[in-house]
Amino acid sequence: AQRVTQPEKLLSVFKGAPVELKCNYSYSGSPELFWYVQYSRQRLQLLLRHISRESIKGFTADLNKGETSFHLKKPFAQEEDSAMYYCASGAGSYQLTFGKGTKLSVIP
Amino acid sequence: NAGVTQTPKFRILKIGQSMTLQCAQDMNHNYMYWYRQDPGMGLKLIYYSVGAGITDKGEVPNGYNVSRSTTEDFPLRLELAAPSQTSVYFCASSYSRGDLFFGEGSRLTVL
Numbered sequence: 001a002q003r004v005t006q007p008e009k010l011l012s013v014f015k016g017a018p019v020e021l022k023c024n025y026s027y028s029g030s031p032e033l034f035w036y037v038q039y040s041r042q043r044l045q046l047l048l049r050h051i052s053r054e055s056i057k058g059f060t061a062d063l064n065k066g067e068t069s070f071h072l073k074k075p076f077a078q079e080e081d082s083a084m085y086y087c088a089s090g091a092g093s094y095q096l097t098f099g100k101g102t103k104l105s106v107i108p
Numbered sequence: 109n110a111g112v113t114q115t116p117k118f119r120i121l122k123i124g125q126s127m128t129l130q131c132a133q134d135m136n137h138n139y140m141y142w143y144r145q146d147p148g149m150g151l152k153l154i155y156y157s158v159g160a161g162i163t164d165k166g167e168v169p170n171g172y173n174v175s176r177s178t179t180e181d182f183p184l185r186l187e188l189a190a191p192s193q194t195s196v197y198f199c200a201s202s203y204s205r206g207d208l209f210f211g212e213g214s215r216l217t218v219l
Binding site (some may be wrong): 004045 | 141143148198201
């Protein structure tokens with residue numbers, strides 16, 4: 001079975017500091033990887049996906065197959081980035097496996 | 109567009125009772141899903157559907173049933189509620205792989 005690991009339950013950073021939210025996956029093939037975000041009192045929503053190689057709200061994520069990682073990064077954290085972040089993996093199906101989530105807290 | 113609508117938002121059940129969580133989407137998505145999230149855990153897939161009339165089990169289907177008679181609706185039925193089913197339930201829909209649109213969630217407590 002697939003596994004998605006987010007080692008940090010809580011990550012606190014100061015405003016303007018770099019952010020890295022870690023995600024490791026266990027699928028040995030070519031996974032499809034996603035980051036979802038849930039802001040306070042909002043729905044869980046897609047932030048970005050690895051195949052798009054896009055930057056959303058200043059966040060990027062690079063797939064590293066050698067390390068089976070898909071860490072989410074932002075060079076300068078903003079207060080509005082405070083939220084729960086979930087990494088998810090799909091292995092050629094429509095079923096996604098989610099990690100337990102990391103709560104990002106940006107300190108003003 | 110309302111997106112994905114779940115009802116009820118909150119419910120308390122007694123052990124052994126049954127109930128249905130409703131989910132509707134107005135985006136004409138073929139794919140719909142039910143997830144549950146226990147405290148401090150990730151979302152676990154209960155059931156999913158790839159189109160009207162087609163449903164399949166996910167990771168944790170025991171104690172639940174679903175149906176998909178229309179593209180829009182995907183109700184989740186709990187039979188004989190147990191304390192282990194206390195959780196937050198999320199319905200989602202998608203038009204492509206991984207692009208899930210979620211409902212606001214339904215918090216269920218079984219006492």
